[in-house]
Amino acid sequence: DAGITQSPRHKVTETGTPVTLRCHQTENHRYMYWYRQDPGHGLRLIHYSYGVKDTDKGEVSDGYSVSRSKTEDFLLTLESATSSQTSVYFCAISDQGIGNYGYTFGSGTRLTVV
Amino acid sequence: SQQGEEDPQALSIQEGENATMNCSYKTSINNLQWYRQNSGRGLVHLILIRSNEREKHSGRLRVTLDTSKKSSSLLITASRAADTASYFCATYRGSTLGRLYFGRGTQLTVWP
Numbered sequence: 001d002a003g004i005t006q007s008p009r010h011k012v013t014e015t016g017t018p019v020t021l022r023c024h025q026t027e028n029h030r031y032m033y034w035y036r037q038d039p040g041h042g043l044r045l046i047h048y049s050y051g052v053k054d055t056d057k058g059e060v061s062d063g064y065s066v067s068r069s070k071t072e073d074f075l076l077t078l079e080s081a082t083s084s085q086t087s088v089y090f091c092a093i094s095d096q097g098i099g100n101y102g103y104t105f106g107s108g109t110r111l112t113v114v
Numbered sequence: 115s116q117q118g119e120e121d122p123q124a125l126s127i128q129e130g131e132n133a134t135m136n137c138s139y140k141t142s143i144n145n146l147q148w149y150r151q152n153s154g155r156g157l158v159h160l161i162l163i164r165s166n167e168r169e170k171h172s173g174r175l176r177v178t179l180d181t182s183k184k185s186s187s188l189l190i191t192a193s194r195a196a197d198t199a200s201y202f203c204a205t206y207r208g209s210t211l212g213r214l215y216f217g218r219g220t221q222l223t224v225w226p
Protein backbone atom coordinates (compact mmCIF):
# COMPACT_ATOMS: atom_id res chain seq x y z
CA ASP A 1 0.00 0.00 0.00
CA ALA A 2 1.19 3.46 -0.83
CA GLY A 3 3.12 5.13 1.97
CA ILE A 4 3.56 2.10 4.19
CA THR A 5 5.74 -0.93 3.67
CA GLN A 6 6.41 -3.98 5.77
CA SER A 7 9.48 -6.16 5.64
CA PRO A 8 10.05 -8.96 5.24
CA ARG A 9 6.89 -10.13 3.46
CA HIS A 10 7.52 -13.74 4.42
CA LYS A 11 9.77 -15.32 7.02
CA VAL A 12 10.35 -18.78 8.40
CA THR A 13 12.23 -18.97 11.66
CA GLU A 14 13.04 -21.54 14.30
CA THR A 15 11.56 -21.72 17.75
CA GLY A 16 13.56 -19.75 20.28
CA THR A 17 15.15 -17.31 17.86
CA PRO A 18 14.53 -13.57 18.00
CA VAL A 19 12.75 -12.02 15.03
CA THR A 20 12.27 -8.39 14.09
CA LEU A 21 9.62 -7.14 11.72
CA ARG A 22 9.81 -3.66 10.27
CA CYS A 23 7.12 -1.18 9.37
CA HIS A 24 8.18 1.88 7.41
CA GLN A 25 5.94 4.81 6.50
CA THR A 26 6.47 7.86 4.36
CA GLU A 27 3.28 9.66 5.45
CA ASN A 28 4.72 11.29 8.57
CA HIS A 29 1.80 9.91 10.57
CA ARG A 30 2.14 10.05 14.31
CA TYR A 31 0.26 6.86 15.21
CA MET A 32 1.39 3.36 14.30
CA TYR A 33 -0.06 -0.02 15.25
CA TRP A 34 0.94 -3.67 15.07
CA TYR A 35 -1.82 -6.27 14.71
CA ARG A 36 -1.74 -10.00 14.24
CA GLN A 37 -4.36 -11.85 12.22
CA ASP A 38 -5.26 -15.44 12.92
CA PRO A 39 -8.13 -17.58 11.64
CA GLY A 40 -11.08 -17.32 13.97
CA HIS A 41 -9.65 -14.35 15.86
CA GLY A 42 -9.72 -11.51 13.40
CA LEU A 43 -7.19 -8.78 14.08
CA ARG A 44 -5.77 -8.34 17.54
CA LEU A 45 -3.67 -5.39 18.65
CA ILE A 46 -0.16 -6.21 19.84
CA HIS A 47 1.43 -2.82 20.48
CA TYR A 48 0.95 0.71 19.29
CA SER A 49 2.86 3.96 19.20
CA TYR A 50 1.65 7.53 19.57
CA GLY A 51 4.96 9.21 18.89
CA VAL A 52 8.71 8.71 18.80
CA LYS A 53 9.68 6.61 21.82
CA ASP A 54 6.03 6.55 22.97
CA THR A 55 4.57 3.07 22.88
CA ASP A 56 2.00 1.04 24.75
CA LYS A 57 0.72 -2.51 24.96
CA GLY A 58 -2.29 -3.90 23.18
CA GLU A 59 -4.36 -6.93 24.08
CA VAL A 60 -1.85 -9.63 23.03
CA SER A 61 1.53 -8.10 23.88
CA ASP A 62 3.14 -11.00 25.78
CA GLY A 63 6.29 -12.18 24.00
CA TYR A 64 6.52 -9.05 21.87
CA SER A 65 8.37 -5.77 22.20
CA VAL A 66 8.44 -2.69 20.01
CA SER A 67 10.62 0.30 19.36
CA ARG A 68 10.13 3.57 17.58
CA SER A 69 13.27 5.66 17.38
CA LYS A 70 12.04 7.81 14.49
CA THR A 71 8.67 8.74 13.08
CA GLU A 72 8.86 6.58 10.00
CA ASP A 73 9.88 3.26 11.54
CA PHE A 74 8.07 0.99 13.98
CA LEU A 75 9.79 -2.29 14.79
CA LEU A 76 8.14 -5.36 16.26
CA THR A 77 10.42 -7.91 17.94
CA LEU A 78 9.54 -11.42 18.96
CA GLU A 79 12.01 -11.94 21.73
CA SER A 80 12.06 -15.74 21.51
CA ALA A 81 9.76 -17.00 18.79
CA THR A 82 7.23 -19.73 19.59
CA SER A 83 4.92 -21.71 17.34
CA SER A 84 1.93 -19.80 18.74
CA GLN A 85 3.37 -16.67 17.14
CA THR A 86 2.97 -18.12 13.68
CA SER A 87 0.63 -15.56 12.16
CA VAL A 88 0.22 -12.77 9.68
CA TYR A 89 1.35 -9.46 11.10
CA PHE A 90 -0.04 -6.15 9.92
CA CYS A 91 1.18 -2.67 10.55
CA ALA A 92 -1.24 0.25 10.34
CA ILE A 93 -0.83 4.00 10.48
CA SER A 94 -3.14 6.82 11.40
CA ASP A 95 -2.76 10.54 11.10
CA GLN A 96 -5.07 11.94 13.72
CA GLY A 97 -5.08 9.07 16.16
CA ILE A 98 -8.55 10.05 17.26
CA GLY A 99 -10.28 7.36 15.26
CA ASN A 100 -12.17 9.72 13.01
CA TYR A 101 -10.23 8.58 10.00
CA GLY A 102 -9.47 5.12 8.79
CA TYR A 103 -6.23 3.30 9.20
CA THR A 104 -3.89 2.66 6.31
CA PHE A 105 -2.57 -0.89 6.44
CA GLY A 106 0.59 -2.45 5.13
CA SER A 107 0.51 -5.62 3.06
CA GLY A 108 1.47 -7.82 5.98
CA THR A 109 4.28 -10.17 6.99
CA ARG A 110 3.56 -13.88 7.04
CA LEU A 111 5.65 -15.40 9.81
CA THR A 112 6.05 -19.12 10.32
CA VAL A 113 7.78 -20.44 13.43
CA VAL A 114 8.95 -24.04 13.09
CA SER B 115 -11.05 -9.29 23.02
CA GLN B 116 -12.88 -8.42 19.84
CA GLN B 117 -15.34 -5.58 20.02
CA GLY B 118 -17.30 -6.38 16.90
CA GLU B 119 -18.84 -9.58 15.68
CA GLU B 120 -19.76 -9.92 12.04
CA ASP B 121 -22.60 -12.03 10.78
CA PRO B 122 -22.69 -14.17 8.73
CA GLN B 123 -19.19 -15.62 8.82
CA ALA B 124 -19.48 -16.47 5.14
CA LEU B 125 -21.77 -15.29 2.37
CA SER B 126 -21.98 -16.58 -1.20
CA ILE B 127 -24.02 -14.78 -3.88
CA GLN B 128 -24.29 -14.31 -7.63
CA GLU B 129 -23.10 -11.22 -9.47
CA GLY B 130 -25.74 -8.54 -9.52
CA GLU B 131 -27.26 -9.54 -6.20
CA ASN B 132 -27.04 -7.43 -3.08
CA ALA B 133 -24.84 -8.50 -0.16
CA THR B 134 -25.67 -7.59 3.41
CA MET B 135 -23.30 -8.08 6.32
CA ASN B 136 -24.02 -7.29 9.93
CA CYS B 137 -21.86 -6.25 12.84
CA SER B 138 -22.78 -6.26 16.51
CA TYR B 139 -20.74 -4.72 19.29
CA LYS B 140 -20.88 -4.55 23.05
CA THR B 141 -19.83 -1.15 24.36
CA SER B 142 -20.52 2.47 23.51
CA ILE B 143 -18.69 3.72 20.49
CA ASN B 144 -17.62 6.98 18.91
CA ASN B 145 -17.71 5.60 15.37
CA LEU B 146 -17.77 2.35 13.44
CA GLN B 147 -15.72 1.61 10.36
CA TRP B 148 -15.83 -1.05 7.66
CA TYR B 149 -12.77 -2.50 5.95
CA ARG B 150 -12.24 -4.87 3.05
CA GLN B 151 -9.41 -7.39 2.77
CA ASN B 152 -8.60 -9.13 -0.46
CA SER B 153 -6.84 -12.46 -0.19
CA GLY B 154 -3.20 -12.03 0.83
CA ARG B 155 -3.47 -8.27 1.17
CA GLY B 156 -3.82 -5.69 3.90
CA LEU B 157 -7.12 -4.16 4.95
CA VAL B 158 -8.53 -1.21 3.07
CA HIS B 159 -10.76 1.37 4.71
CA LEU B 160 -14.19 1.58 3.07
CA ILE B 161 -16.44 3.82 5.11
CA LEU B 162 -16.86 5.38 8.56
CA ILE B 163 -20.11 6.16 10.32
CA ARG B 164 -20.27 8.24 13.47
CA SER B 165 -22.41 7.40 16.47
CA ASN B 166 -24.78 10.30 15.75
CA GLU B 167 -25.36 9.14 12.17
CA ARG B 168 -27.89 6.51 11.14
CA GLU B 169 -27.03 5.91 7.51
CA LYS B 170 -24.21 6.67 5.13
CA HIS B 171 -23.61 6.00 1.46
CA SER B 172 -20.48 5.68 -0.64
CA GLY B 173 -20.92 4.49 -4.21
CA ARG B 174 -22.47 1.01 -4.04
CA LEU B 175 -21.98 0.85 -0.28
CA ARG B 176 -24.65 1.67 2.26
CA VAL B 177 -23.95 1.51 5.97
CA THR B 178 -26.48 1.80 8.75
CA LEU B 179 -25.90 2.17 12.44
CA ASP B 180 -28.34 1.49 15.27
CA THR B 181 -26.71 2.49 18.53
CA SER B 182 -29.71 1.36 20.57
CA LYS B 183 -29.19 -2.18 19.29
CA LYS B 184 -25.42 -1.81 19.09
CA SER B 185 -25.40 -3.04 15.52
CA SER B 186 -24.42 -1.96 12.04
CA SER B 187 -24.98 -3.33 8.58
CA LEU B 188 -23.03 -3.01 5.36
CA LEU B 189 -24.96 -3.37 2.12
CA ILE B 190 -23.15 -3.80 -1.18
CA THR B 191 -25.55 -3.31 -4.06
CA ALA B 192 -25.21 -4.96 -7.48
CA SER B 193 -22.28 -7.10 -6.37
CA ARG B 194 -19.43 -7.89 -8.72
CA ALA B 195 -16.91 -10.72 -8.72
CA ALA B 196 -14.30 -8.13 -7.73
CA ASP B 197 -16.17 -7.59 -4.45
CA THR B 198 -15.06 -11.05 -3.34
CA ALA B 199 -13.12 -10.39 -0.13
CA SER B 200 -13.36 -10.46 3.64
CA TYR B 201 -15.16 -7.56 5.27
CA PHE B 202 -14.43 -6.37 8.79
CA CYS B 203 -16.13 -3.94 11.08
CA ALA B 204 -14.05 -1.97 13.54
CA THR B 205 -15.19 0.19 16.42
CA TYR B 206 -13.63 3.25 17.93
CA ARG B 207 -14.52 3.91 21.56
CA GLY B 208 -13.23 7.46 21.77
CA SER B 209 -9.75 7.26 23.27
CA THR B 210 -7.23 9.82 22.10
CA LEU B 211 -4.94 7.12 20.76
CA GLY B 212 -7.16 6.01 17.93
CA ARG B 213 -7.35 2.38 18.88
CA LEU B 214 -9.75 0.33 16.79
CA TYR B 215 -11.28 -2.99 17.77
CA PHE B 216 -11.89 -5.39 14.91
CA GLY B 217 -14.35 -8.22 14.46
CA ARG B 218 -13.58 -11.60 12.92
CA GLY B 219 -14.93 -10.69 9.50
CA THR B 220 -17.38 -11.94 6.89
CA GLN B 221 -16.01 -13.80 3.87
CA LEU B 222 -17.99 -12.69 0.82
CA THR B 223 -17.80 -14.70 -2.39
CA VAL B 224 -19.46 -13.30 -5.50
CA TRP B 225 -19.84 -15.81 -8.34
CA PRO B 226 -19.80 -14.60 -11.95
